[in-house]
Amino acid sequence: MSVPTAIEVEGLSKRYRLGQNLGGYTTLRDSLPWSRRAENVQYLWALRDLSFEVPEGEALGVIGPNGAGKTTLLKILARITEPTQGVSRTRGRAGALLDVGMGFHPELTGKENLYLNAAILGMSRREVRRRYDEIVDFAGLEKFLDTPIKRYSWGMYLRLAFAVAAHVEPEIIIVDEVLAVGDARFREKCLNKMSEFGREGRTIVFVSHDLGSITQVCRRAIWLEHGEVKADGPSEDVVRRYVRGAFQETPQATFALNPAQRVQLLSAAVVDPSGNVVDVPQRGEPLNLTVRFVVREALPLVDIAFSIHDRRGIRVLDEVWGADTGGVLTIDDPPQEVEANLTVPPVLPAGDYVLGVWLGSSYDGKFLDLEALRFRVWPRPDDPADVSERDRIAQPAVEWNVRRIGAS
Numbered sequence: 001m002s003v004p005t006a007i008e009v010e011g012l013s014k015r016y017r018l019g020q021n022l023g024g025y026t027t028l029r030d031s032l033p034w035s036r037r038a039e040n041v042q043y044l045w046a047l048r049d050l051s052f053e054v055p056e057g058e059a060l061g062v063i064g065p066n067g068a069g070k071t072t073l074l075k076i077l078a079r080i081t082e083p084t085q086g087v088s089r090t091r092g093r094a095g096a097l098l099d100v101g102m103g104f105h106p107e108l109t110g111k112e113n114l115y116l117n118a119a120i121l122g123m124s125r126r127e128v129r130r131r132y133d134e135i136v137d138f139a140g141l142e143k144f145l146d147t148p149i150k151r152y153s154w155g156m157y158l159r160l161a162f163a164v165a166a167h168v169e170p171e172i173i174i175v176d177e178v179l180a181v182g183d184a185r186f187r188e189k190c191l192n193k194m195s196e197f198g199r200e201g202r203t204i205v206f207v208s209h210d211l212g213s214i215t216q217v218c219r220r221a222i223w224l225e226h227g228e229v230k231a232d233g234p235s236e237d238v239v240r241r242y243v244r245g246a247f248q249e250t251p252q253a254t255f256a257l258n259p260a261q262r263v264q265l266l267s268a269a270v271v272d273p274s275g276n277v278v279d280v281p282q283r284g285e286p287l288n289l290t291v292r293f294v295v296r297e298a299l300p301l302v303d304i305a306f307s308i309h310d311r312r313g314i315r316v317l318d319e320v321w322g323a324d325t326g327g328v329l330t331i332d333d334p335p336q337e338v339e340a341n342l343t344v345p346p347v348l349p350a351g352d353y354v355l356g357v358w359l360g361s362s363y364d365g366k367f368l369d370l371e372a373l374r375f376r377v378w379p380r381p382d383d384p385a386d387v388s389e390r391d392r393i394a395q396p397a398v399e400w401n402v403r404r405i406g407a408s
Contacts, residue, residue: 003056004056004091005053005055005056006056006057006092006203007054007203008054008088008089009050009077009089011049012047012085013045013047013048013050013083013086014081014083015044018043018044046072047228048226048227049085049086050086050229051086054203056201057202058220060220060221061208061220061221062074062206062207062221063214063221063223063238064230069227074207076088078094078174093171094172094173095121095169095173095174096174097162097173106150108148108149110141110146114135118168121168123167138166139159139163140159141159154360154364170202171202173203174205175205176207191216194213206218209369209370210356211354212314213313214313215312218235219235221233221239222238223241240311243310243313250277251269252269252277253372254267261296262296263296264294265292265357265372267292268289268290268291268373269290270373282377283346283349283379283380283395285346286344286346288342288343288344289341289342289343290340291306291372292338292339293338293368294337296335297331299364300330301330302322302330302359302361302367305319305321305359306319307319310352316348317344319342347394348394349377351376354373356369357369
């Protein structure tokens with residue numbers, strides 16, 4: 001007996017017109033100059049001719065670089081955005097976790113916002129009362145529920161928001177990057193909740209840059225690249241192909257300037273102690289990671305986090321520099337460029353990796369969260385030929401000393 005289809009996508013495409021202001025009303029005088037420039041209109045295809053199905057009860061991961069069309073796809077599935085061509089069909093009530101905390105009011109208390117946000121997400125007051133204790137316990141913020149959330153830190157805000165969203169009960173759950181919230185313990189709680197959704201037979205579509213989360217929650221994954229499906233299959237296989245197939249030959253990346261962004265990544269690279277790009281990072285040597293970013297507005301505090309995922313999507317490094325670790329970065333006179341360096345001891349085995357960069361603060365939330373660099377750590381000349389194919393998390397340079405102790 002075949003499993004019913006929960007999501008069906010056929011020939012789905014989404015095109016955006018660049019440069020035209022579509023907001024508000026325009027006059028005839030405003031419209032005429034635009035009509036004369038019509039032949040110069042530029043278009044961006046965020047998605048091109050996507051077709052796939054998701055059976056009921058399946059968890060589908062969606063991966064790809066920034067700008068690949070992942071969020072656009074989720075917005076179409078959630079009926080927030082209309083496609084330009086093609087169709088998407090969902091069978092069953094769908095709940096979207098695309099903007100955690102949307103609808104929170106800073107002057108209301110945590111408890112009042114809990115009820116408000118639950119109502120926005122489609123829960124009745126009776127449902128909220130029934131699940132109230134579960135939501136509060138999940139968030140771990142019982143002592144702060146009578147406090148206006150304008151006094152919450154960003155982490156507390158997101159904990160409450162995700163706790164509410166996680167207890168909505170649709171048949172189809174559409175999730176975009178919400179598991180990057182809170183500390184490691186809370187992220188694990190979020191992942192366990194997502195896995196619980198799968199065990200309950202709900203259909204999940206999950207976008208994340210955390211490749212380990214994708215392989216933990218989803219058996220199947222789709223890799224989007226330039227709005228098209230580049231791979232579709234078992235999540236571990238797709239993640240492995242994604243990491244191994246798209247690393248930079250030279251481990252450095254630069255990003256086009258966008259003055260509209262308040263905080264923007266400028267470059268990322270693997271460098272030597274003098275700051276020169278290392279063409280062939282080698283196992284057994286320290287790994288120096290450096291990124292440059294620009295801050296275009298005054299900020300009281302900036303936190304920086306680096307993460308590294310291996311070819312299987314396993315997070316092998318997660319380091320934070322900021323207020324909680326004794327680091328203080330204040331931007332008083334913007335714009336200001338900042339360089340951040342992290343030296344990783346020589347423990348990584350040969351293989352392909354993804355460097356993720358997160359910038360934010362407990363006061364203002366997340367400024368950016370993206371894949372900054374894909375790079376390869378090469379074997380040492382004396383390594384066996386198959387060393388990069390062995391499954392291991394770390395591979396420090398070691399020395400063996402084996403000797404006989406007397407005769408038996």
